Amino acid sequence: MSDLLERLRGRGWRMTAQRRVVAEVLDGDHVHLTADEVHSRAVAKLPEISRATVYNTLGELVSLGEVLEVATDKRAKRYDPNAHRPHHHLVCAQCGAIRDVHPSGNPLADLPDSERFGFTVSDVEVTYRGVCPNCAAA
Amino acid sequence: MSDLLERLRGRGWRMTAQRRVVAEVLDGDHVHLTADEVHSRAVAKLPEISRATVYNTLGELVSLGEVLEVATDKRAKRYDPNAHRPHHHLVCAQCGAIRDVHPSGNPLADLPDSERFGFTVSDVEVTYRGVCPNCAAA
């Protein structure tokens, strides 16, 4: 994730300890934390960081296109740092575990003009739901 | 939607004025109300209905498979009475308008075994995003 910090600096982002910590927390694959989880982990590294800053920083990262907001779960938003490789999500209906997946085929192409109602369609979000091996075993 | 009331009675649902009103409010195509919107409209027909009852009733309808919860918007859950014809959603990124759509192709078939991580995948939810004709004109 050091590329991220690098890129952001290049875009004129002022670098602060708080922002560094948030970016660190978001590092990795198959990472889909809620804002609150990001905050907890950030507090572990920098105890005085505030909730508002975490929300602000996440919002900025989303605006900059560096992090995606995903709504896999119907409670809190989750933040996915894997914004530069398009992908979709596979969610366990029981425990909520989330994996990134890469389906073949392009769902955008599957929406005929007659089903577009005059919209300019630019994006598609796919969420697969099922039961993960762990929960199936239990 | 009278079939719905019929079906529910058949399943041993106790019929009350409150439940009837919630079912009536949810009638129609391209209906995707938040719990709060359902509540407002229900109050118009039955002023003393409480928020808790609306939430309870919506939850029951979802459990019974008569209504779907959709997370198109990242704020409140929305409730879609069109549960018996599989479909996906097309959302305007600006005004939030939602249409039901029926893509060709089956996205479930597009997820190869190698991308299933041992999950038993049972369902898929697709959300297309774009700009509706109204917002494009503005």
Add this chain to the structure above:
DNA sequence: ACTTGACTTAGACATTGTCTAATGTAGGAT
């Protein structure tokens, strides 16, 4: 018409997210 268990209610509480005014600080200017 009774009775009873399921339904509804008001409102407290919980969770998630947003906003503000005061304070602190990164990084360019001197």
Add this chain to the structure above:
DNA sequence: ATCCTACATTAGACAATGTCTAAGTCAAGT
């Protein structure tokens, strides 16, 4: 190296959405 200042951070109030509880009410079978 120090100073400035615009931008960032903070605590906490507030807002929106959702959940729970205890007490009262009522649908529907008898």
